[in-house]
Amino acid sequence: MAEHPRSRRENDRMGERKMNAKDLIKMNNEKREELTKENEAYYSDILLYIRTHLTLSEQQSEELLMELLDHLLEGQKEGKRAEDIFGSDPKGYCDEMIAQIPKEDRKNNFTFILFLMIQFAGWIALTRGALELIIGFFTEINNTVFLGTAVVKSMINFLVLYGVVIGIFSWLKNSIYKKNSKIKDFFVVFLLMCTAVTVFVLFSKIIPNFGYAIEVGWLFYLISGIVLLLLTVLINKKARITK
Amino acid sequence: MSLRSQLLKGILEGCILTIISKEDVYGYELSVKLQKFGLDDVSEGSIYPILLRLQKDKYIVGTMRDSPHGPKRKYYSLTDEGEEALKEFRKEWQSIQGPVERMIEWGRER
Incomplete structure (x- = not known):
């Protein structure tokens, strides 16, 4: 995705270099290994479901997926299951989010x-x-x-x-x-x-x-x-x- | 969507805007704060569809930033439009809160 060169440089200086979708996907793969088997199954379905919606902005989708994963990992530490956090209707939940994610340019x-x-x-x-x-x-x-x-x-x-x-x-x-x-x-x-x-x-x-x-x-x-x-x-x- | 859940969503939206207006937070932090205020019936995950909608409406912006301890998180901050929306929410809430409370009190008196 094209980025404005100046804002990119500014971000670098502030130590806030924007993570692009590829970085996020890589990080997601690493973090996912920390999930329990049950949570992994629930989360992977969300991941696949959102990623196969090809018209969505990749950057926005990956940022959302990372947020959900981080949240799940925190919850897992307290013994929560994915279902406790995201509810028992994952498809409905995802559809609700997909409706709000911006489309790819x-x-x-x-x-x-x-x-x-x-x-x-x-x-x-x-x-x-x-x-x-x-x-x-x-x-x-x-x-x-x-x-x-x-x-x-x-x-x-x-x-x-x-x-x-x-x-x-x-x-x-x-x-x-x-x-x-x-x-x-x-x-x-x-x-x-x-x-x-x-x-x-x-x-x-x-x-x-x-x-x-x-x-x-x-x-x-x-x-x-x-x-x-x-x-x-x-x-x-x-x-x-x-x- | 039922009127009831729409109403609840609107209120939750206002609460989220209020928290973000105080300080920039990321998703998990936000849900912890909501629970601290006693909103623990709200399922944690339901904040994400709302956060997405608030971003779409340009009330908040999310940026990936380093968190104090640990990895990058997406922090949300309020925009000027969000500030306006929050004012609007406060006004609406105040116009409902008083009458509803009075009505409940009145209903209790037999």
Whole structure:
């Protein structure tokens, strides 16, 4: 998340450097080990439930999760159970809080998706370059690429991947406080994903070749893969996406 | 939400603003203070949804800071808007408290 450079420096001087979400997650992992088994089970459900709500501000969510954990640890010292502190309806309790947590900045979301797309394309290009280099030793490869087709295919590729990820998250989100139908739900999600992938494969078979035809060899893939991945490192430095 | 629990929430909100106006506190500290005043029927966890709403309404701000003994905590402090809201709460409370007490007294006299 972008921070104002001056305020950051001021914070450093005052010994109050802002803890970003990544620091908080790390600290959370360490502190959670101090919980009793029962409290850990209760708390982990809260954690998972709030974290799988992807539209929430990550920073705000992690700060809240840390507060709840600190409170629980203090209570535990006095022999309290998580249920005594947070009540017997964790889902209702979480929903009440989730309604109040600010949403993640839209600009952040857009940058993040763009970042993922470039990274995804980078890895695909790198892998393809490496594969073609190896396979090229044994057989002749058809190097003709139709630009239009390539663009459409990668877009669909990305959309399917995006859909699969969203699907997994919403399954997780909905299954945390459900006791019975976890497995059934999983199969529904699994089937949906199989369908998505099948549709994708069929689609890519029927997309006609269009756009400029260019000859592209393994070297081009390798170089563009490396360039794209370097680009993600640069973007990350500037926008501090993964902090 | 029932009227009863809405009323209680409003009162709890006012109490929380009052404590924060005295000094910056973090969540656990706040719940200890509420209990010290005798509000121990309030389940401890219920302060967090309220703290979130007060932040959303910009009545308080939370900042992660080192605590005297131990790790960083999220301390809450009152904003100018929060100061106004607290004044409003005091006014409202005073306009209810007297009449309600008198009515209860009156109800007891048979």
